[in-house]
Amino acid sequence: MTGVELDPVEIQVLQDLTILVFAPFVSGAIAHLGARLQGRRGPRVLQPYYDIAKLFRKETLVPEEASWVFLAGPVVAFACYLTVPLLIPVLTQYPLPLGYMGDILGGGFILSLAGFAVALAALESGDPYAQLGSSRAMTFGALIQPSILFVTFTVALVTATDLPYFEAAAVRSSLGQAIAPAHLLAAVAFFLVVLSDTGRIPVETHASTLEFGMIDEARTFEHSGPALALLKWGAAMKQLILYVILINVFAAPWGEAGSRQVGAVLLAIPAFIGKALGVGVIFAVIDNSFSKLRLFKITEFMAVAFLLAVLAVLVLFLGAR
């Protein structure tokens, strides 16, 4: 074999960088496509980068009553979003050294911590809409948790571990595994979880300016400057992280590097971004084909996700006999 082999640590850093760098790009692409589907020209694909760059140049305003938590929140959240890519298969089929550090639940905890930090910061601001947003976000986050748990159980029952790498390997192992009912159910359930966690229709209008329907978006109302930049960037990263889990664990774990060759690993980056954009297209289409649910109807959506996740476990329960 020719070519330079990368150190696992280098690959790990590369995974993080991939998420960090390309997250605004994927967000921008989805926003662009969504606008096109509505017959508008839409923002440029690279617009999120400009936004973030502009925000970093601006000054930070802090409400009078706010304490240090107001500014620490965005930073903590951003740090969390940088940690999670270490645990999940972004570019490689094989587990990296830190991949054993945390399982799906671990990743979930870190993501929740990020959400918690943002919510705290929003509460500190004293702005009623921000508080409304964070209380809603925490409520719906809690409601979607059971689904995530049962998806995790499914993974654990299939692979006897709940490390994301192994579920992906199980799916790759045979086509039969990919279309096994339990796997399909868990994948669809997780798809709904992603839909909810990334604030997409039918749970939330992503780019709305109507405060009453807002959940996640409302939380950043009082933030400005670099803090807001971190929040926006973090939200994009969270979205891409969830896409990674959806794509590289459940739906299509093909195309990642099987070796440590530089070429293979570097090739995995465009492959992954391509898949992420593919998922983005699906989300954009959903965004444009359905209407937002009324706030009190969102629980129905959560119930569906939960139903699918529970069924996945039930299927495994009887299938094991």
Next chain:
Amino acid sequence: MAALGTSPSTLTDAADVIALLVLLSEFAMLRSSLSRSQVRLYGFQSLCVSVLAGFVAATQHIGELYGLMGLSFVLKVIVVPMVILRLVREVRVDVTASHRLGVATMVLLAIVLSVFGVFVVGRLPVHSHSLPILALGLAAAVILVAFLLVIVRNDVVSQAIGFFSLENGVSVASLVLAAGLPLIVEVAFLFDLLVAVVVFGLLMRVHQGRSRTLSTRALDRLRG
């Protein structure tokens, strides 16, 4: 525990997925708020059941089941939904079905029932050649959810659909348990169902004719 590599045959998986669709359409019926969409869901569910019958016929080489599949297809996918849809169209009032509980509560209750059904089946020493045991568990879940549907809905269309879909659940169970059942018996069952459908239709019409509505809320005179 299904370890890596011991993946069961793709055929069985396909049957499992179809059986899952039967259950999912039952859940959809439970939450759907339009009578019309409920009837269509029933048609879809019956289609899945027919496909399962065809699947068993093909894999077990039971020629009689093809006939049964055809019959149940014509009856349950075409005739019954058409008849009920016509009734709903004629009424023109309150085609939205009613709920006694919130949708999320209903779905959660139904999930609990499904889990119960599957676990009960899981404890049974059933070994079927025709379909995976999962189909039996799902059939039990369908039956229980159908009961819930009849209980929490108060309009005659939903209640009738609840009964018909219960029958679908029993059909799936019978495919698992009694695929070799003699044809004459199967035909007798189906004939009975036909008669039941006629009676349901008749009574729905009587009810509609008397109270100008399909809601059962008026049916509270007899008690005690």
Next chain:
Amino acid sequence: MGAILVAILVAPFVVSLACLKVPLVVAKALSLVSGAASFGLAVALVPSHEVTTALSGWLRVDALSVVFLVAVTFLYAATAVFAVGYIQPGGGAAEVRYSRRFFAGLNLFAWAMAMTPIVNGLALLWVAVEVTTVVSALLVAIGDTDGAAEAAWKYVLIASMGLGIALLATMFMYYAGSTVLGGSYELFYSRLLGAAPRFPPEIVRLSFGLAVLGFGTKMGLVPVHTWLPDAHSEAPTPVSALLSGALLTVSFYAILRFYQVTVRAIGPAFPRDVLLVFGLASLVLAALYLASQRDLKRLLGYSSIEHMGILAIGMSFSAPIAIVGVLLHVLAHAAAKSTAFFGAGNVIRKFGTKDMDRIQGAVGALPLSGPMFLLAILALSAMPPFGIFRSEFLIVEGGLSTRATALSAVLIVLVTLAFFGLSWYASQTLLTPTSDSVAPGEVSPWMAGSMVLGLLALVVLGVHPPAQLSGLLERAAAELGARR
């Protein structure tokens, strides 16, 4: 002998079709003949010691079947007599259509119920019971009133759901059989009974539980009885009599068939417990509800629930003598309950209401059927010398013989409680002074005459059952697996 079965299978069906076309008088005559003939044929089967089969095994009658066949056909005959008076000639086209449909439905209903004990195998049994459901639902709705529509809807929905469960029970039993008999076989009783000891016990248990729940819905066991009082009160009176006396017992017959297989497979302990729970619940609830009724036919409906509870408890004693008592109770209850409903029919026709508050002094108003109604109520409350006294006595004796003393005591207390409820209301409507506005006199000689049949049967069953009949009951009890 096989020809008898075919005759019972064909005659009422043909008559039913004919009733749609012929004039009313002919329809009445045909129904009378068909009812009497069916009963005669059924009685002819009583002395037979062997199992009769026909139509290459699809029809099969053993002692157990004969007991229920006699009950059903007796009611068929008595109801035909009552219906002749109940449906009055004349009227416009609507009335003619109504009476045609009524007689066609009545014969079809009787046909379906007579078919149930005749057909061979659990599968056809289910089919027959389902046919009885749809036919009787239409008969309940035939009055075309708000109450009838409501009762019919509840009835058909609840009973059909129950039968769905019963179908599931049948499937599980089929599966249990297929583990021994192979993939494809007819669900004939003899084959099932032969192979039953090798059935997987869990499946049989589940199947029996589902069967009691499913068929119990049609039998009126608490808590799945809720359709029963409505349907009984809203149906035309002859239909109520058939519902209560025949339909409920036929459903009980279906449970007994499952019981038969289950006892062979896993012994009497499990079926005993299941029947006991349902039976006690029925008895308790019925005894309580009997004390708070306003509607005469509803009252009798709850009394039916009470007696179904007694049947279930009697089976749960599983002593031979108790099982003989249960089977005798089936016959006696059919006779007593139909007579009571006929009496209620007379009273309701006379006073033009079902509301017991507005019925006063029925005994004075109806010189013949009034007292007979009173006697029927006493018979239902297990007074000697009527058949129910003997049957309940046997059941309690069976309970005591298996040392189920406490249970027997509970049974007696509850039956007494029910007696108070029933006789209190009956005396309120029957024995109070008659108001002057009501002229004494019978409504119809047919309607009064039909009651004589039932009372006669009750006295025969109570005072001295014919030896042939006692032999039949004992053979049937033996078939049910009663220990000797």
